[in-house]
Amino acid sequence: MAGSELPQAAYNGKSFPRHTQPGSVNEAGLVALARDGDLTAFEYLVAIYQRRLFRLAYRMLRDRGDAEDVVQDTLTAGWRILPTLNREEAFGGWVYRTATNRCLDVLRHRTSHPQDLPGADPLADVAAAVTARESDRESDPHHTAEMAAELQALRRALSVLPADQRACWLLREVHGQSYSEIGAALRISPQAVRGRLARARQRLTAAMTQWR
Incomplete structure (x- = not known):
């Protein structure tokens, strides 16, 4: 993969110095x-x-290797930009913005190089993540079968959304980003985010009419 590796710190997953205890x-x-x-x-x-x-990244790209590359590239770049941040709070927005744009770059590359498209369902686990708490509570087989069919319909509807609408929907509904944060990630205004979200929701609602 292009780019340098993440810096190797003393963190070993078990202990931190006093000032960085969780x-x-x-x-x-x-x-x-x-x-x-x-x-x-x-x-x-x-x-x-x-x-x-x-x-x-995985829900945008539906390819584990591409998603891992996006994450690695984003966090490596994050280490490099740290000295330029004027506000500590800006880091989270920056990494989401960078990861989203890298995902969109990958999707644009796939559009111009169809042979690079992965064969799997492009958003197979999005709906499961959104509704996981409900499925965890339910054990009735009939309900489980209905939910599986509904999730499959949502997957299909999400998979045909334009990439920018899909990104808006994911960042808002799954990752809880604000309109301003999504706008910064996609380099559009918050008003444009509202418009794309509205169109995405309209299309999803139309596709899911039978489940209402």
């Missing part, structure tokens, strides 16, 4: 420490964002 500082504090060269603090930021970004 819960002892907020995320902005970790960013500030990492910006000052604390590799352990940055490794903890990686632990926070790696899974979130992978979920986003």
Whole structure:
């Protein structure tokens, strides 16, 4: 993969120095420490964002290798941009914005190179993530079968959304991003985000009419 590896910090998944114990500082504090060269603090930021970004990238791309590359590239770039951040709170928005745009770049490349498209359902696990808490509560076989069919219909509807609408929907409905954050990620205004979300929801509603 292009680009350098993430910096190797002392973090081993089991212990942190006192100032980076989980819960002892907020995320902005970790960013500030990492910006000052604390590799352990940055490794903890990686632990926070790696899974979130992978979920986003995998649901956008439906290819594990491409998703892992997006996450690796994004976090590597995140280490490099830390010294340029004026506000510690800007780091989270930056990594979401960068990951989203890298995913869109991959999708654009696939459009111009159809042979690179993965064979799997492009968004096979999105609906499961959105409705997981309900499915966890239900054990009735009939209900489970109905939910499986509904999820499949939602997958199909999501898979045919334009990439920008799909990104808006994922960032809003799955990752809880604000309109401003989504706009920054896609380089559009919050008003444009509202419009694309409205169109995405309209199309999804039409596709899911039989389940209403």
